[in-house]
Amino acid sequence: MWQVYFKELTELMRDKKTLIFVILLPIFIFPVIFGVMGLVLSSTTSKAMQEEHRYVIINAEQAPEFSDAMFYHKNFKQVKTDKTSEADLVAAIRNDEFDVAIIIPADFSAKRQVAEQVQWQIIYNQSSQFDFMYRYFTEMLASYNEQLQRETLNQLNVDPQKLAAIIKPVDVQKVDTADKRENIGEKFGAVIAYILVPLCLLGASYPAIDMGAGEKERGTLETLLICPISRISIVLGKFLTVLTTGLVGALITVGSFGIWGAIIGSFAGMAVVQEAMSAIAITELILIFSLLLPISAVFAALLLAISIYARTFKEAQNYISPLSILIFLPLVAAMMPGVELNSKTALVPVMNVALAIKELIKGTADYMMLALIFGSTLLLAAAAIGFCVHWFQQEKVLFR
Amino acid sequence: MINIQELAKAFALGKNNKLSDTEKQDVRYSKDAFHSVRNVSFNCGSGEVLGLLGPNGAGKTTTLRMLSTALKPDSGTVLLNGVDVLRQPVKARQQIGFLSADTGLYGKLTAYENVAYFGRLHGMDEKALKLRIDELFSLLNMHDFANRRADNMSTGMKQKTAIARAVVHSPKVVILDEPTTGLDIMTVQTVLDFIKSLKAAGTPVIFSTHHLDEVASLCDRVVVIDKGVSAFSGDIAQFKALSADGDLREAFLSVLHGGADTPQQGVA
Numbered sequence: 001m002w003q004v005y006f007k008e009l010t011e012l013m014r015d016k017k018t019l020i021f022v023i024l025l026p027i028f029i030f031p032v033i034f035g036v037m038g039l040v041l042s043s044t045t046s047k048a049m050q051e052e053h054r055y056v057i058i059n060a061e062q063a064p065e066f067s068d069a070m071f072y073h074k075n076f077k078q079v080k081t082d083k084t085s086e087a088d089l090v091a092a093i094r095n096d097e098f099d100v101a102i103i104i105p106a107d108f109s110a111k112r113q114v115a116e117q118v119q120w121q122i123i124y125n126q127s128s129q130f131d132f133m134y135r136y137f138t139e140m141l142a143s144y145n146e147q148l149q150r151e152t153l154n155q156l157n158v159d160p161q162k163l164a165a166i167i168k169p170v171d172v173q174k175v176d177t178a179d180k181r182e183n184i185g186e187k188f189g190a191v192i193a194y195i196l197v198p199l200c201l202l203g204a205s206y207p208a209i210d211m212g213a214g215e216k217e218r219g220t221l222e223t224l225l226i227c228p229i230s231r232i233s234i235v236l237g238k239f240l241t242v243l244t245t246g247l248v249g250a251l252i253t254v255g256s257f258g259i260w261g262a263i264i265g266s267f268a269g270m271a272v273v274q275e276a277m278s279a280i281a282i283t284e285l286i287l288i289f290s291l292l293l294p295i296s297a298v299f300a301a302l303l304l305a306i307s308i309y310a311r312t313f314k315e316a317q318n319y320i321s322p323l324s325i326l327i328f329l330p331l332v333a334a335m336m337p338g339v340e341l342n343s344k345t346a347l348v349p350v351m352n353v354a355l356a357i358k359e360l361i362k363g364t365a366d367y368m369m370l371a372l373i374f375g376s377t378l379l380l381a382a383a384a385i386g387f388c389v390h391w392f393q394q395e396k397v398l399f400r
Numbered sequence: 401m402i403n404i405q406e407l408a409k410a411f412a413l414g415k416n417n418k419l420s421d422t423e424k425q426d427v428r429y430s431k432d433a434f435h436s437v438r439n440v441s442f443n444c445g446s447g448e449v450l451g452l453l454g455p456n457g458a459g460k461t462t463t464l465r466m467l468s469t470a471l472k473p474d475s476g477t478v479l480l481n482g483v484d485v486l487r488q489p490v491k492a493r494q495q496i497g498f499l500s501a502d503t504g505l506y507g508k509l510t511a512y513e514n515v516a517y518f519g520r521l522h523g524m525d526e527k528a529l530k531l532r533i534d535e536l537f538s539l540l541n542m543h544d545f546a547n548r549r550a551d552n553m554s555t556g557m558k559q560k561t562a563i564a565r566a567v568v569h570s571p572k573v574v575i576l577d578e579p580t581t582g583l584d585i586m587t588v589q590t591v592l593d594f595i596k597s598l599k600a601a602g603t604p605v606i607f608s609t610h611h612l613d614e615v616a617s618l619c620d621r622v623v624v625i626d627k628g629v630s631a632f633s634g635d636i637a638q639f640k641a642l643s644a645d646g647d648l649r650e651a652f653l654s655v656l657h658g659g660a661d662t663p664q665q666g667v668a
Contacts, residue, residue, distance in 0.1 A: 007509070014508040014549075015508055218504060219503065220506060222470050222500045223504045226496060227493060227518065228490050228493040228494045228523070230490070396411075
């Protein structure tokens with residue numbers, strides 16, 4: 001078995017595709033993702049924040065303070081128009097004559113005098129990803145509203161000091177019992193599992209295909225089968241190699257994620273994330289790895305079984321694609337709001353590992369539950385390896 | 401000594417498999433199976449070279465795969481130096497040196513590593529393995545490319561490496577499936593010389609081939625397989641006698657066309 005294992009590892013280490021998928025891709029995927037996404041996001045956000053919006057106000061004389069505020073805002077530029085109806089203004093915006101139109105009713109001042117609520121209209125294209133224009137508008141409107149409220153209360157001879165209590169009689173202060181780590185774990189724990197678990201599969205896929213279908217295609221399998229070693233030894237040797245590459249890929253990914261996350265996070269001011277990550281003890285990292293071990297074994301055995309069945313490399317790739325989708329489904333389910341680790345979800349393969357990783361990152365893991373997940377996944381792995389060994393002894397599979 | 405008696409092997413056909421008109425006429429096809437080998441019997445003694453002949457798809461490779469333990473026969477017996485291949489496959493494998501029709505090398509391993517890997521799988525210790533590899537590499541003129549990866553080798557280099565790998569454990573029986581196909585003249589000569597050296601060492605050698613000149617120069621015995629049956633089995637003189645002037649091509653065709661007056665049908 002070890003002869004097969006070391007020989008397979010030697011071959012894999014000399015294979016450029018393996019090096020790319022198992023080592024280089026996990027090392028460089030995160031800086032690329034962080035870097036490119038950060039660059040694109042910051043440049044588009046900055047551009048959107050600085051953008052100047054052309055506007056018109058209908059009946060501006062009804063709210064001169066507000067009109068002045070808009071006029072002096074650096075992100076707004078007033079343009080002239082003779083259009084006044086909603087339909088004409090919509091058409092003008094579509095024709096790119098201006099970006100936004102605010103309609104103040106013609107009787108706004110009169111209604112204000114009798115303390116009647118008035119509805120304004122703002123017309124603009126809301127399909128933009130960054131709606132900074134509306135944010136600036138609501139900020140100005142809030143300030144204008146507060147000014148009007150004070151004026152109204154003055155007219156009613158109400159003490160302006162009591163303004164806050166009148167406008168908002170009850171205020172709530174939230175006291176969060178979750179620490180930073182728990183908060184971040186809840187938000188990002190499932191995402192980390194969503195990255196780690198598929199990488200165990202991805203890292204194992206290419207070697208598995210090469211060791212089954214690849215051997216058939218090259219004609220080396222037949223020679224191997226007539227060596228005086230048991231088929232179990234051959235399968236286990238290959239299985240351990242696939243498992244090793246899957247786990248190495250996942251470990252490199254975790255390392256790369258942590259290191260590059262810290263480097264890039266320090267530039268982007270993500271101190272909270274760094275603080276939370278540093279709160280995760282080495283024991284919990286080992287537990288995460290321990291949970292990845294049996295699920296990677298399940299993947300390795302399934303991939304090898306598929307690969308042994310396939311006649312060619314390409315056929316194996318075709319069979320493995322649906323397996324990837326099957327694995328993503330429980331992972332997506334684990335990310336759904338309200339899905340939590342309990343005695344039922346602890347028995348759903350893949351989903352249980354994802355939920356457990358989330359709990360471990362949050363620091364709220366139930367160790368009995370982890371033992372249940374580890375045990376059940378280990379049983380599944382044993383069954384998958386058993387099937388793989390059985391499969392490897394079938395002539396109809398080996399010589400299709 | 402190799403003794404094969406009434407060997408048969410069938411492969412199940414797919415449920416949706418529809419037989420063509422030609423296949424319906426072929427005796428090897430039944431409703432749900434393809435009887436690749438129906439009845440093959442022959443012997444090969446120590447120091448004998450047996451040439452396995454037959455048209456493409458006749459059942460030669462399936463027969464050799466059953467001899468090598470890669471496939472399990474449906475019926476019949478295979479004895480290799482008294483070891484029953486069916487009952488003691490692992491013990492039988494220790495005695496077999498098998499070269500498949502594909503060179504079957506690991507591309508990322510060097511010639512040395514390819515041969516050494518199989519030596520280790522046969523349980524050889526490192527010292528004996530090193531000596532044996534050195535001996536084989538000298539015999540097959542392989543020292544120049546010992547450290548070259550199989551991916552970067554010529555066809556001839558690959559075939560020499562495959563042969564060295566097949567015999568690294570000094571097998572008592574050697575089975576070669578078309579060992580000279582696609583090789584240049586120099587490499588063919590090296591391979592043929594190597595088979596002669598095995599013969600001289602008393603090792604029984606079975607090799608399948610389409611080259612009748614190789615049969616003429618090497619073989620003591622000839623077996624012709626046609627449609628899964630050993631249509632002829634006898635010594636080279638008996639085979640030559642099937643044609644008027646000892647022409648092997650004519651002899652071969654006469655067996656296939658059913659006109660052969662085979663001295664011993666089945667076991668020779």
